[in-house]
Amino acid sequence: MKDPLYITSHGILQRKGNTLYFVNEEGKKALPINRINEINCYGKVSLKSGASSLLMKEGIPVNFFNMYGYYEGSLYPRVQLNSGLVVVQQSQHYSDPEKRAVIAAEIVEGIKNNILKTLRYYLKKGKDVEPYIQDIEKEVIKGDVAQIMSNEGRIWHSYYQSFNKILKNFEMDKREIRPPTTEINALISFGNSLLYVSALSEIYHTYLHPSVSYLHEPAERRFSLALDIADIFKPVIVERVIFKLVNNNMLTEKDFNHDVGVLLNEKGKRIFLKEYQAKLETTIKHPEIKRKVSYKYLMRLECYKLIKHVLGDKEYRSFRMWW
Amino acid sequence: MRVTGVMVQYYVACKRELWFFANQINMNYDNDDISIGRHIHEKSFSREKKNVNLGDVSFDFVKTGEKNTIFEIKKSSKLEEPVRYQLYYYLWNAKKLGKEADGVLVYPKEKKREKLTLTPEKEHEIEHIIKDIEKIVSQPLPPPVVIKPYCKRCTYYELCMV
Numbered sequence: 045m046k047d048p049l050y051i052t053s054h055g056i057l058q059r060k061g062n063t064l065y066f067v068n069e070e071g072k073k074a075l076p077i078n079r080i081n082e083i084n085c086y087g088k089v090s091l092k093s094g095a096s097s098l099l100m101k102e103g104i105p106v107n108f109f110n111m112y113g114y115y116e117g118s119l120y121p122r123v124q125l126n127s128g129l130v131v132v133q134q135s136q137h138y139s140d141p142e143k144r145a146v147i148a149a150e151i152v153e154g155i156k157n158n159i160l161k162t163l164r165y166y167l168k169k170g171k172d173v174e175p176y177i178q179d180i181e182k183e184v185i186k187g188d189v190a191q192i193m194s195n196e197g198r199i200w201h202s203y204y205q206s207f208n209k210i211l212k213n214f215e216m217d218k219r220e221i222r223p224p225t226t227e228i229n230a231l232i233s234f235g236n237s238l239l240y241v242s243a244l245s246e247i248y249h250t251y252l253h254p255s256v257s258y259l260h261e262p263a264e265r266r267f268s269l270a271l272d273i274a275d276i277f278k279p280v281i282v283e284r285v286i287f288k289l290v291n292n293n294m295l296t297e298k299d300f301n302h303d304v305g306v307l308l309n310e311k312g313k314r315i316f317l318k319e320y321q322a323k324l325e326t327t328i329k330h331p332e333i334k335r336k337v338s339y340k341y342l343m344r345l346e347c348y349k350l351i352k353h354v355l356g357d358k359e360y361r362s363f364r365m366w367w
Numbered sequence: 368m369r370v371t372g373v374m375v376q377y378y379v380a381c382k383r384e385l386w387f388f389a390n391q392i393n394m395n396y397d398n399d400d401i402s403i404g405r406h407i408h409e410k411s412f413s414r415e416k417k418n419v420n421l422g423d424v425s426f427d428f429v430k431t432g433e434k435n436t437i438f439e440i441k442k443s444s445k446l447e448e449p450v451r452y453q454l455y456y457y458l459w460n461a462k463k464l465g466k467e468a469d470g471v472l473v474y475p476k477e478k479k480r481e482k483l484t485l486t487p488e489k490e491h492e493i494e495h496i497i498k499d500i501e502k503i504v505s506q507p508l509p510p511p512v513v514i515k516p517y518c519k520r521c522t523y524y525e526l527c528m529v
Contacts, residue, residue, distance in 0.1 A: 127391040251392055333528040345529045351392070352526070357509050 046081035050317050054087040059094035082245045107241045112307050113234045130251040133354040138256050145189050147258040152185045152196045154276040154362030159203045161365040162279040166210050176206035212291045223305025230306045235282035243343050244270040250347040273346050276363050285319045369423050370497055375456040378500050379449035382510040389504040394522040404442040411475040424460050435468040444474050458485040459493045
């Protein structure tokens with residue numbers, strides 16, 4: 045199984061022969077290139093040209109994040125999987141508003157379902173989230189893409205409001221980004237940017253084009269299909285990590301910088317990354333493919349379902365937590 | 368349309384796989400069985416000149432003599448029947464170009480080989496298969512899932528089942 049590599053310190057990636065090294069003040073460390081499927085740089089990382097060409101040859105994308113943990117861009121290998129048919133069909137499902145709305149609504153159904161599952165879990169644990177559950181249950185997802193998006197907006201809003209009932213520490217005032225103004229906003233932003241690249245790297249392993257999306261507008265400057273896929277999994281992966289870290293006091297005031305807005309510091313990022321990675325690798329038996337799959341792989345399966353949908357093979361049904 | 372030997376193999380093994388493959392949806396990456404197969408192909412028969420192109424198809428290697436022999440190297444004999452048809456297709460191709468040959472399937476790991484000769488009966492079958500392949504591939508939708516004993520190790524497994 046190949047795993048993503050996270051670099052949180054500053055340094056240089058270089059190649060010697062067919063070995064990749066990370067060099068910094070502490071020394072030189074060989075990286076197991078056959079066991080890496082992506083590299084995420086949270087520190088200032090320079091790539092020598094030899095390292096770049098080795099990584100591109102091996103098909104390993106390198107993602108860069110700035111000091112605030114925001115995604116800056118990627119060194120993306122030449123697309124190795126190319127199917128004209130899939131991209132043409134994928135695009136047709138975008139440009140036909142009715143076809144697009146079908147997929148967008150399914151995505152929001154997935155979001156709604158997974159948020160409700162998460163809230164019901166905390167309801168069972170004695171958290172007073174009933175009113176939020178009722179608000180979200182009331183949302184009937186239908187209409188054109190604009191209406192579906194406002195459904196989505198209201199669902200997220202109620203959900204974020206419920207955080208104050210779930211979290212033992214920190215306040216959730218309102219969702220704010222660039223820069224986040226509270227600890228919780230900082231955690232959500234950081235978690236979402238991690239999930240975004242995880243989704244992107246899964247898309248990279250399929251035939252879908254990462255820019256052609258259904259809920260988000262492809263005009264957004266990022267690979268918007270990754271935003272579509274990631275949204276379905278936020279309640280399952282990101283928020284569950286946040287609730288655990290906060291409620292078990294694994295992250296406290298000390299793990300944040302409070303200069304420009306509120307952001308995780310390096311130690312805080314490491315704690316988050318460790319928990320996030322463990323979550324992605326958690327496995328669950330899949331009822332249809334009858335195999336254990338990781339949470340991360342569920343995102344790949346989501347892409348496969350979209351491929352089948354756009355080809356007309358099987359209607360897309362978004363991922364809903366079944367456990 | 369260019370029909371390859373692998374497509375004939377898929378035709379016998381699974382028509383859905385054939386459709387995906389011929390429509391450029393190839394899942395054969397990042398799979399250990401495929402890597403091992405490629406390794407076996409590269410390491411065995413290292414004294415032979417490998418990958419001989421003839422018309423539309425490419426053989427693993429050929430031995431020339433009174434009658435030429437076309438070799439096909441395989442990792443395992445699990446897909447015996449589909450693989451036979453792949454080789455029959457090569458023999459049919461060779462014959463069409465006036466280079467009649469016999470075929471040998473080799474399984475280096477299993478220390479096993481099998482000789483094949485093209486009969487008029489097989490020729491007829493191959494001609495029918497080619498026509499049918501063209502028909503299947505040009506359909507707008509992939510053929511439905513048909514569960515077979517070897518589905519579990521297929522690289523398309525998750526795509527089909529999910």
